[in-house]
Amino acid sequence: MSYPEDLRYTAEHEWARLESGLVTVGITSYATEQLGDIVFVELPELGRRLEAMKAFGTIEAVKTASDLFAPVAGEVVAINEALADNPALVNQSPFGEGWMIRVKPADAGDLKRLMNHEAYAQLIEEQHA
């Protein structure tokens, strides 16, 4: 299994993409495969300040629920409104249209603490060894 090279990853299966000073956050294809069909994504309000690796929302699949963890500290500047009507976007396009929030990071340097695609792929492999 390979994962997009331009993203950073958490051990809780979130991804983070730094673009023009903002960090977009979603969950990985591995996470969606584990969860199954997603029926609801509870996201934070705009302006909320997130702490790194603290829960910022909840994802409900048919069979199970999971917390969403913030890859970096920062302020929520956008949420993916499309998920309210179509949470299945997360299953269909976890790294694209299924993104969840956009954060103005307290320190963009924090992304370096997250895993790169190779380290994340290795983590998944080890969990399945």
Place this chain on the structure above:
Amino acid sequence: MEPTATLKRTPFHRFHKDAGAKLVDFAGFEMPLRYAGDVREHQAVRTCAGLFDISHMGEFIVRGVGAAEFLDRALTNDIASTTPGQAMYTVMCRPDGGIVDDLYVYRSGDHFMLVVNASNIAKDFAWLRDQCPTGVSLTDRSDDTALLAVQGPKASDVLRGHVPEPALAMPANRFVEGPLFGVPATIARTGYTGEDGFELYFKSGDALAVWNGLIEAGRPHGLEPVGLGARDTLRLEMAYMLYGNDIDDTTSPLEAGLGWTVKLAKPAFTGRDALARQKEQGLTRRLVGLEAEGRRVPRHDMAVESGGRAVGRVTSGAYGPSVGKAVAMAYVDATSAALGAALEVAAGASRIPVRVVKRPFYTHGSRRAAG
């Protein structure tokens, strides 16, 4: 169970792997959780037909003079009244009224087949063996029996031409013995989905012929393999019990709403006195159906509250694709169990508003009437 313990496999394991199923440990078996996706599989069963491998379930054969009387004493339902070709749902209780298991009893001409939950095979067998009188034989055939379910409004179209004709005409809770794709089988009109359908019992050695036959015959009718994920949402929409979640050794069939399987008019059966007393004194808690008002989903083991006070616990909960809502079952204090009661389910720091509603949640299934 030891995490390193080897999981048992059903005779269909290879087909699940080939179909790309995600496999999980269920009651010590490596079973398919999902193939194409929970919702798609669920909808296939509601609209066309689904194929389930449920070979993990246990099958016991009870035979001999006195078999009917033995089962009538060990089980709560009216087993003595059954006739050959009839299947009956029942529970098996402890003397204190707790549920040892819920099971199906199939009566044949000269024996009974009991179909029990996979997680309870060893417990049930020991329980029955201890009560089994001389002259009655009890045999565990779980390991050499394969069990597939074909469920959905198109189930009989899938089987037409591959089972004896009377099997397609029979009502629910009846069964016939006869060839299935040319191999000896028990063909029962039973299921766990709320749809019309069949449960097919045959020898493990015939697995290949039956699986391939069903896949081929099912293709024009939209038959899809269905995993345990959709099996759970289908049964939950019907408010069917899942042993270990909704019922167990500490719950009584009366509390669970299974009073219809408890025949207190029978002179003697295990648990009768405790259940008669419970009925007379009134129930302190009841299993109720809950419908969530938001989109958060109540899940197993979450607390149920009324005005901030704990009144119960969720036993099963999921998003119900066919009801379009999150639904759950929960034991709640009898005073909070009235239809329409507004309660809350504690999901971490947040509260999910729920309402007590009638069971089943889904009422449009193609299930036949029993006969």
